[in-house]
Amino acid sequence: MASLPGLTDYLAAPNIEESSNKPQIVSVPAGSEWRVQIPQGSKLTIKQLSGIAEIFGTELSLDVPYLFGPTNLAIYAVEDSEIEWISPELTSQSMSDDTNMKYIYNVHFALEKLRVSSFDGPRVLIVGESCTGKTSLAKILCAYALKIKSYQPLMVNLDPQECIYSPPGCLTATPISDLLDVSYNTWGQSMTSGATKLHSKQPLVKNFGLEHISENRGLYMNTVQSLADTIHSRLASDAIVRRSGLIIDTPALEQLDGDLTKIKEIVSLFKVNAIIVCGHDDSIAMKLNEVLPVESLTIVRLPTSSGIVKTDDVFKRALQTSAIREYFYGDSKMVLSPYTIGADFDMLTVWQPTSTLNTNSPTNQNLIPVDINASNLQHAMVAISYAPRKASGDIVSNSPILGFALIMEVNDTKKRLRILLPVPGRLPEFAMVLTSYRYLE
Amino acid sequence: GSSGANGAAVKNIQSRNWYLDDVQWQQFKDEEIVSTTRSENDVVTL
Ligand SMILES: Nc1ncnc2c1ncn2[C@@H]1O[C@H](COP(=O)(O)OP(=O)(O)OP(=O)(O)O)[C@@H](O)[C@H]1O
Ligand SMILES: [Mg+2]
Numbered sequence: 240m241a242s243l244p245g246l247t248d249y250l251a252a253p254n255i256e257e258s259s260n261k262p263q264i265v266s267v268p269a270g271s272e273w274r275v276q277i278p279q280g281s282k283l284t285i286k287q288l289s290g291i292a293e294i295f296g297t298e299l300s301l302d303v304p305y306l307f308g309p310t311n312l313a314i315y316a317v318e319d320s321e322i323e324w325i326s327p328e329l330t331s332q333s334m335s336d337d338t339n340m341k342y343i344y345n346v347h348f349a350l351e352k353l354r355v356s357s358f359d360g361p362r363v364l365i366v367g368e369s370c371t372g373k374t375s376l377a378k379i380l381c382a383y384a385l386k387i388k389s390y391q392p393l394m395v396n397l398d399p400q401e402c403i404y405s406p407p408g409c410l411t412a413t414p415i416s417d418l419l420d421v422s423y424n425t426w427g428q429s430m431t432s433g434a435t436k437l438h439s440k441q442p443l444v445k446n447f448g449l450e451h452i453s454e455n456r457g458l459y460m461n462t463v464q465s466l467a468d469t470i471h472s473r474l475a476s477d478a479i480v481r482r483s484g485l486i487i488d489t490p491a492l493e494q495l496d497g498d499l500t501k502i503k504e505i506v507s508l509f510k511v512n513a514i515i516v517c518g519h520d521d522s523i524a525m526k527l528n529e530v531l532p533v534e535s536l537t538i539v540r541l542p543t544s545s546g547i548v549k550t551d552d553v554f555k556r557a558l559q560t561s562a563i564r565e566y567f568y569g570d571s572k573m574v575l576s577p578y579t580i581g582a583d584f585d586m587l588t589v590w591q592p593t594s595t596l597n598t599n600s601p602t603n604q605n606l607i608p609v610d611i612n613a614s615n616l617q618h619a620m621v622a623i624s625y626a627p628r629k630a631s632g633d634i635v636s637n638s639p640i641l642g643f644a645l646i647m648e649v650n651d652t653k654k655r656l657r658i659l660l661p662v663p664g665r666l667p668e669f670a671m672v673l674t675s676y677r678y679l680e
Numbered sequence: 681g682s683s684g685a686n687g688a689a690v691k692n693i694q695s696r697n698w699y700l701d702d703v704q705w706q707q708f709k710d711e712e713i714v715s716t717t718r719s720e721n722d723v724v725t726l
Binding site for chain 2: 578638639
């Protein structure tokens with residue numbers, strides 16, 4: 240155990256000041272939310288003492304402690320609630336009854352009607368500019384869908400900057416077949432080798448690998464297309480998911496699209512029948528009305544909540560780093576044991592997505608070969624594809640992925656690497672794809 | 681139950697699973713997923 244890098248550091252980090260913090264109690268009146276920002280390096284433990292309250296749609300259990308790392312969240316009281324909390328340092332906390340929850344309930348009931356009245360449930364696309372509450376809305380709608388009946392909405396993430404049951408750089412689709420774990424920024428655990436306390440989730444994961452969509456829009460849309468194709472095959476044979484519908488989260492509109500052509504493509508790829516625009520005014524909804532086939536889909540605007548926090552790149556990067564750590568090492572609730580192996584340079588075949596940031600990239604192909612050396616690979620996260628090592632770039636690019644590995648150390652003189660694998664065993668003999676993400680302990 | 685090299689009880693060691701490929705995922709039924717109601721304080725041996 241002691242040889243596992245980073246594991247002991249990670250275990251030692253939390254819990255130090257636990258005893259030096261006094262529990263405090265906050266009363267949240269029905270219809271209000273208590274909003275907190277937990278800064279980097281801090282944490283918050285809460286316990287619901289009485290009443291009914293939810294975090295992004297998921298109801299809290301009474302008398303159960305929930306531990307949060309750095310994040311922003313709101314605890315919304317459905318009934319008057321008393322909550323005990325302990326935190327060394329909250330950047331800010333406030334109480335507000337100015338929420339958009341009643342609009343979200345209305346949206347939810349509209350979706351519920353569609354589920355009841357058809358075998359083909361709602362396929363909802365959530366769009367909006369940056370920090371307008373898109374991802375939070377997606378989470379709430381998924382959580383609500385589980386409340387009354389045992390639906391299994393398919394959460395589709397088209398924003399490679401968000402980490403939803405995956406490390407960053409991915410597009411994912413995950414059937415939400417049980418409660419969300421509210422204390423995870425990544426929404427909860429995905430599959431591991433053993434039973435977990437909360438039901439884990441089985442995501443379909445497609446690697447985009449670049450940080451910004453604008454670096455290679457063609458590759459991004461290929462990745463979206465391949466996700467959509469696989470989803471349609473699942474829907475054809477999975478009546479519960481088909482009836483429960485799709486909740487699709489998207490990147491900030493300004494990153495995705497100048498003229499809404501990408502939205503149009505996505506609408507047709509996923510056969511979207513409802514669009515929810517998160518925004519302060521009607522301008523985007525009106526533009527969408529002009530370019531989309533409004534006979535076959537509904538467009539509504541959801542007023543933004545005053546609780547939304549304008550997050551910056553530093554915050555996003557911290558969430559991405561912790562998602563990578565969680566993928567390999569787990570967290571304090573479930574420690575995972577990744578596995579380090581040694582490998583010779585000639586045991587690896589690595590490709591890399593072409594990017595506009597890389598000026599000598601050819602523009603006619605999606606993947607180019609990468610030289611194995613320290614400057615290219617040190618600390619890099621690589622996706623391991625299902626394609627054989629000798630496969631062409633085209634095949635690798637269209638191949639599903641097995642998972643991710645971290646290149647821990649590259650020795651150019653000995654031509655050796657140390658690689659961290661999430662699953663014990665030998666180095667899979669498959670082609671790899673370098674991502675833009677780096678991780679060091 | 682078993683014990684670790686230093687005699688202390690070992691927590692069960694979990695690791696991540698590889699992702700399913702597209703065809704496996706298309707056919708997967710989420711009912712197959714197991715969860716437990718075990719508390720994280722319970723000592724579990726391999
Ligand atoms: N009611 C609320 N109270 C407190 N914090 C909130 C509330 N709603 C959302 N947030 C927080 O505000 C931030 C931005 O919200 P969210 O991520 O949902 O927006 P987004 O539109 O998906 O942003 P992006 O364009 O970056 O993807 C998040 O950190 C979220 O946790
Ligand atoms: Mg988002």
